[in-house]
Amino acid sequence: MTRAERRHRRFVIVQRTHRVLLASYRYSPELARERAPKYADNLALCNGPCCGNPRKWFGERTRQERRLEASVSDRIIVLE
DSSP states (O other): OOHHHHHHHHHHHHHHHHHHHHHTSSSOHHHHHHHHHHHTTOOOSOOSTTTSOHHHHHSOOOHHHHHHHHHHHHHHHHHO
8 A cells, every 4th residue: 555545544534533523512623623633543432341342341252253153153064
């Protein structure tokens, strides 16, 4: 990826963060513009038990891991 592509991608992410901050009703346009570059690296507003990684909070598998496990077990059953 070229430098121009990296800069453009960063610009797009900062713009998306700006829109998210404006939509949250907690940030004025000036404050959202100021904080968007800082928050662009981590758009997660919450990392609690409802929104975060279930392995961290409950010791469960993530949705992607469960999906993979189900597809693998289906393939094994079909082969037998």
